[in-house]
Amino acid sequence: MAINVWKYASPQTFYPLAGRLVPWFFALAAVLGVVGLYIGFFVAPTDFQQGESYRIIFVHVPAAWMSMFLYIVMAGWCAVGMVFNTRLSFMMALAIAPTGAMFTFVALWTGSLWGKPTWGTWWVWDARLTSELILLFLYIGFMSLHAAIDDVRRADRAAGLLALVGAINVPIIYFSVKWWNTLHQGASVSLSRSPSMASTMLTAMLLMSLAAWMYAIAVSFLRVRAIILERESGSDWVRGLGSAAA
Amino acid sequence: MNWGSAQAFFAMGGYAFYVWGAYGVAAACILVELLVLSRRRRTLERDLSRKDADGSSGQT
Amino acid sequence: MNTLGLAPALATIVRRDLILALRRRSDVLTTFFFFVIVVSLFPLGVGPEPAMLRTIAPGVVWVAALLASMLALGRLFASDFSDGTLEQLVLSPQPLVLLVMAKVLAHWLVTGLPLVLIAPALGLQFDLPAPALGVMTTALLLGTPCLSLIGAIGAALTLGVRGADALLAVLVLPLYIPVLIFGAGAVSASAAGMAVTGHLSLLGAFLLIALVLGPLAAAAALRIALE
Numbered sequence: 001m002a003i004n005v006w007k008y009a010s011p012q013t014f015y016p017l018a019g020r021l022v023p024w025f026f027a028l029a030a031v032l033g034v035v036g037l038y039i040g041f042f043v044a045p046t047d048f049q050q051g052e053s054y055r056i057i058f059v060h061v062p063a064a065w066m067s068m069f070l071y072i073v074m075a076g077w078c079a080v081g082m083v084f085n086t087r088l089s090f091m092m093a094l095a096i097a098p099t100g101a102m103f104t105f106v107a108l109w110t111g112s113l114w115g116k117p118t119w120g121t122w123w124v125w126d127a128r129l130t131s132e133l134i135l136l137f138l139y140i141g142f143m144s145l146h147a148a149i150d151d152v153r154r155a156d157r158a159a160g161l162l163a164l165v166g167a168i169n170v171p172i173i174y175f176s177v178k179w180w181n182t183l184h185q186g187a188s189v190s191l192s193r194s195p196s197m198a199s200t201m202l203t204a205m206l207l208m209s210l211a212a213w214m215y216a217i218a219v220s221f222l223r224v225r226a227i228i229l230e231r232e233s234g235s236d237w238v239r240g241l242g243s244a245a246a
Numbered sequence: 247m248n249w250g251s252a253q254a255f256f257a258m259g260g261y262a263f264y265v266w267g268a269y270g271v272a273a274a275c276i277l278v279e280l281l282v283l284s285r286r287r288r289t290l291e292r293d294l295s296r297k298d299a300d301g302s303s304g305q306t
Numbered sequence: 307m308n309t310l311g312l313a314p315a316l317a318t319i320v321r322r323d324l325i326l327a328l329r330r331r332s333d334v335l336t337t338f339f340f341f342v343i344v345v346s347l348f349p350l351g352v353g354p355e356p357a358m359l360r361t362i363a364p365g366v367v368w369v370a371a372l373l374a375s376m377l378a379l380g381r382l383f384a385s386d387f388s389d390g391t392l393e394q395l396v397l398s399p400q401p402l403v404l405l406v407m408a409k410v411l412a413h414w415l416v417t418g419l420p421l422v423l424i425a426p427a428l429g430l431q432f433d434l435p436a437p438a439l440g441v442m443t444t445a446l447l448l449g450t451p452c453l454s455l456i457g458a459i460g461a462a463l464t465l466g467v468r469g470a471d472a473l474l475a476v477l478v479l480p481l482y483i484p485v486l487i488f489g490a491g492a493v494s495a496s497a498a499g500m501a502v503t504g505h506l507s508l509l510g511a512f513l514l515i516a517l518v519l520g521p522l523a524a525a526a527a528l529r530i531a532l533e
Contacts, residue, residue: 044248051260056269059272176487230290
């Protein structure tokens with residue numbers, strides 16, 4: 001049986017599919033999160049240098065990874081939309097952006113709270129935190145540009161182009177900031193763990209990252225369903241839903 | 247098990263403010279995101295059912 | 307009807323934009339004076355102590371250049387957009403990428419180049435040594451065209467959008483950061499007696515990338531804005 005990949009490129013067919021999948025992704029996120037936190041707090045040992053404060057990595061690192069991963073996915077959907085002219089792709093990118101920005105903010109906040117007991121200041125200008133800050137600006141730029149343009153089609157494409165320009169720039173920005181950081185701080189003050197991380201810590205971090213990923217998918221699907229309803233509100237199938245919901 | 251008592255767990259070796267501050271804000275962000283989304287959804291459902299109820303396309 | 311050859315078309319655009327800019331000299335001069343004023347604000351804010359001023363000078367001059375560049379971007383496409391010239395440019399047989407490049411060149415000549423020329427005088431205010439002033443000029447000469455080329459993308463994306471100026475800042479300043487880091491870094495290195503070839507080479511590389519990709523993205527953005 002040939003699979004027609006384009007079938008779910010239509011908002012009308014994707015809408016119910018996403019609706020069915022959302023609970024599963026939330027369930028996965030919850031299970032992985034509970035197990036990850038359990039291992040992180042009750043199995044992983046105390047860190048020799050940082051004491052208990054290091055346990056922040058179980059939320060900081062997954063948030064940081066997801067913030068970067070989601071930006072790439074978002075830019076990817078923008079590229080698909082621009083190449084294939086599929087409006088659902090742009091809706092998906094728009095649905096991902098707020099969650100990506102949220103994870104970026106969490107990464108910055110938790111990074112700050114980790115930096116304070118470890119290095120004494122509320123903000124550490126290390127390469128990765130600074131790059132996270134710039135990534136937050138890129139997310140905000142994407143959402144602001146889209147919101148500022150009234151014509152939805154133009155907004156989708158303009159923000160899409162911006163996302164792609166940003167994606168190309170992210171490695172350049174990261175490299176520049178990394179260089180800038182080593183020059184100005186000398187000895188590396190980094191929030192990365194030393195290579196000899198206990199395997200339990202790594203396991204917990206990976207589980208939390210997977211949990212974050214499942215959560216991001218669930219929330220993005222929820223949001224894209226809302227966007228689909230908003231944009232397609234004039235169409236018959238949405239009106240049919242309305243009478244069913246009433 | 248790492249913790250001798252529930253008290254030790256909440257104290258986090260003296261780093262309670264930082265650890266729970268971090269996790270607390272992360273949890274709050276997730277909660278806010280879900281709340282905002284559900285409010286958006288409820289508004290949409292209300293608008294859609296209202297649209298259908300008065301039989302028009304919603305435009306004046 | 308004759309179609310204009312490519313080179314004459316580009317020359318026409320550059321000449322036209324320069325003439326228009328010179329007619330509205332106040333626009334050009336405000337960018338210039340903005341740059342000068344912003345640079346002068348910093349000593350007033352942080353104190354006149356020479357050693358500290360020497361340390362912050364590269365960063366201050368560069369940030370001011372970024373801001374001045376960004377302020378000027380609003381004018382790159384706006385007036386042509388409002389009077390319909392931009393549509394004609396997009397519809398013309400010449401490649402839009404090159405037409406955009408010509409516009410950016412004209413724009414840089416009136417907004418970026420003056421900054422490059424006055425920067426050494428401002429550097430003197432901060433007591434930077436002479437070699438560092440030379441490096442600053444070179445770095446700005448390489449960097450300000452980058453700023454115009456990258457900024458053109460933002461200007462094209464925000465054409466006719468409400469609140470375009472503030473939005474432009476949000477979009478474009480993060481993309482300016484690599485140029486800032488290596489531009490200011492070059493001047494700091496020179497002031498500290500270290501080698502600057504690395505920084506300047508990277509700035510040159512950024513300029514080449516911006517020359518190729520900037521007008522490409524800006525042309526795509528113009529098409530999106532005008533369709």
